[in-house]
Amino acid sequence: xxxxxxxxxxxxxxxxxxxxxxxxxxxxxxxxxxxxxxxxxxxxxxxxxxxxxxxxxxxxxxxxxxxxxxxxxxxxxxxxxxxxxxxxxxxxxxxxxxxxxxxxxxxxxxxxxxxxxxxxxxxxxxxxxxxxxxxxxxxxxxxxxxxxxxxxxxxxxxxxxxxxxxxxxxxxxxxxxxxxxxxxxxxxxxxxxxxxxxxxxxxxxxx
Amino acid sequence: xxxxxxxxxxxxxxxxxxxxxxxxxxxxxxxxxxxxxxxxxxxxxxxxxxxxxxxxxxxxxxxxxxxxxxxxxxxxxxxxxxxxxxxxxxxxxxxxxxxxxxxxxxxxxxxxxxxxxxxxxxxxxxxxxxxxxxxxxxxxxxxxxxxxxxxxxxxxxxxxxxxxxxxxxxxxxxxxxxxxxxxxxxxxxxxxxxxxxxxxxxxxxxxxxxxxxxxxxxxxxxxxxxxxxxxxxxxxxxxxxxxxxxxxxxxxxxxxxxxx
Numbered sequence: 077x078x079x080x081x082x083x084x085x086x087x088x089x090x091x092x093x094x095x096x097x098x099x100x101x102x103x104x105x106x107x108x109x110x111x112x113x114x115x116x117x118x119x120x121x122x123x124x125x126x127x128x129x130x131x132x133x134x135x136x137x138x139x140x141x142x143x144x145x146x147x148x149x150x151x152x153x154x155x156x157x158x159x160x161x162x163x164x165x166x167x168x169x170x171x172x173x174x175x176x177x178x179x180x181x182x183x184x185x186x187x188x189x190x191x192x193x194x195x196x197x198x199x200x201x202x203x204x205x206x207x208x209x210x211x212x213x214x215x216x217x218x219x220x221x222x223x224x225x226x227x228x229x230x231x232x233x234x235x236x237x238x239x240x241x242x243x244x245x246x247x248x249x250x251x252x253x254x255x256x257x258x259x260x261x262x263x264x265x266x267x268x269x270x271x272x273x274x275x276x277x278x279x280x281x282x283x
Numbered sequence: 284x285x286x287x288x289x290x291x292x293x294x295x296x297x298x299x300x301x302x303x304x305x306x307x308x309x310x311x312x313x314x315x316x317x318x319x320x321x322x323x324x325x326x327x328x329x330x331x332x333x334x335x336x337x338x339x340x341x342x343x344x345x346x347x348x349x350x351x352x353x354x355x356x357x358x359x360x361x362x363x364x365x366x367x368x369x370x371x372x373x374x375x376x377x378x379x380x381x382x383x384x385x386x387x388x389x390x391x392x393x394x395x396x397x398x399x400x401x402x403x404x405x406x407x408x409x410x411x412x413x414x415x416x417x418x419x420x421x422x423x424x425x426x427x428x429x430x431x432x433x434x435x436x437x438x439x440x441x442x443x444x445x446x447x448x449x450x451x452x453x454x455x456x457x458x459x460x461x462x463x464x465x466x467x468x469x470x471x472x473x474x475x476x477x478x479x480x481x482x483x484x485x486x487x488x489x490x491x492x493x494x495x496x497x498x499x500x501x502x503x504x505x506x507x508x509x510x511x512x513x514x515x516x517x518x519x520x521x522x523x524x525x526x527x528x529x530x531x532x533x534x535x536x537x538x539x540x541x542x543x
Contacts (some may be wrong), residue, residue: 115383118537132382139381143308155300156382158293 082108083119084259092128092204096237096263097250099270104256106239107133110207113237128204134194135209142183146174146193149182150200157201164200171196171226173219192219199226208238208249224248243267297384301376301393308375309397320401321408327356328409331474343476345507347418350410354500355473357406361399361435362493363464368394369443370450370457373540380540387540388533391447395440403432410504421506428503434496434518441522444529451536472497477512485512492518 082105090096100106110133111117112124132139140149147165154164169178172192182190198206206227227236227249240246246253246267253270254263264270310316328349334340335348342351372390379385414420422428442460449456471493477485488494495518498510 116381120538130383139378141304141308141376141378144304148304148307152300152304152379153382155303156297156384158296 080105081259082112082256083261086259086261088261088263090237093235094252095235095250096252096254097246097267098237098239098254098256098261099246100239100256104258106256107135107209109256109261110135110209110237110239114207129202130205131198131201131203131207133207133209134198135191139194140182140185140190143181145181146172146178146185149193150197153197153201159201164197167200168193168196171199171222195223202230202233204234206234206236208236208240210240243271293384294389297389298393298396301379301385301389302397304379305393305397317401321405324353324357324360324402324405325409327360328352331356343479343508346476346501346505347413349413350418350421350504351501352473353406353409353413354504355471355497357402357409358431358435358497358500359468359471359473359493361402361406361432362439362496363468364398364402365395365436365439366443366446366460366464368398369440370446370460372443373447373451373536377540387447387537388444388530391440391444395436395443398439399433399436403436406432421504423506423508424503426503428500430515431496431499431503434499434522435493437522438492438496438518438525441525441529444533445525448529448532448536451539467491467493470494476501476508477510478508489513489517492521 080103098106098109108117112119113126114130114133115124115126116133140146141152144152147169150165150168151161154161172178172189172195174189174192177185177189178193182193185193227234236249238246238249250267252263252265253267254261255270255273262270262273264273306317310319331352332348335342335352342348369391372394373380373387376385376390379390380387410418411420446456446460470488471491472488477489477494477498480488489512495513495515498513499515499518501508502510502513
């Protein structure tokens, strides 16, 4: 295992209410950073101090037990977070628009369907900060609009830290931009500045 | 102190959620599936009771054959299934580690609790039914008996914790528990008591903590039997030792786990 420093000797604060979009090349460690912020992985050195309710990393990967149905997975998560089970299940069912698939084992889901479920489920729980890994670029236009509207509706209460390849999504959601590169993270006010700062700007926007 | 109470509350909530999730996949979706948990130990007990009967083998004085076998076999089953299920707990639930509150130790705690409670219930039911038809209802020392059952589960999950965490580093660890279980089945006192074996052999066999645990259960159940040679502190020492290895190993394994 070659050492790949995602963040090395960096200290930074993200204030409540700041919507941050993280840019970086494939393999720069964006997803790893999100997991460390969430507390799924612990950093080799240093600490992550959270003062608000932070979600799990919402994305395509993991988070659902394949042999359980969408509904059962929702029940599990509601219990873990100490939320009302019926309310969470109902909300996730309505939001994800999976229909009868909601009651089928999640291993039969396509990655798009998993992402819909993950997104609907996370919206059912009141987090202060949502950690979103690529997932908002999911589904058809109407679903994307729905996600956007849902976030807008809770902008007062919650913020988002987002990783995405798609500049347009990041621009839509975020007001602050960070570039993760070679163990450093830099923050920018506008996405243009962020992109311009990267040594390989054209590759960041691609994919 | 307040933080500890909150933390404990979260921990219990998570283990509870995991246990409910485990019952789904362990026993299937319909509630009859739970009955299957009873079948395996009953088959073992039935087989050996049949062998004892047809071979004319006598159980130690004052002990009926079903009760004697149940206290041995089910107690051993608690230990063995706790090892097996704990060992595979991480692999079977990797996806759930995406929730920051859920850590490998919780997965093991949930599985071991479910196995322990299920098989302890099996033991209680078998002994009660047997005491109505064939044996007697005894219970000499309930606390000692429960202690033995609890030790069987804790020793099993502690060994499972070591194996599960060790398996993250080397697959050899996981494979070595199978060959360990087979001899243990024959030398842990499922089919004999410490009173019945020669002193020279007993001295060696008492190095096995599972032997102590099974003797505790028998002593606790039978009015006429006192396990004179065992020491409760001995399996407790093993438990501490295994926890001492397993807990740091689990911490180290967390880093090595790859979530996809």
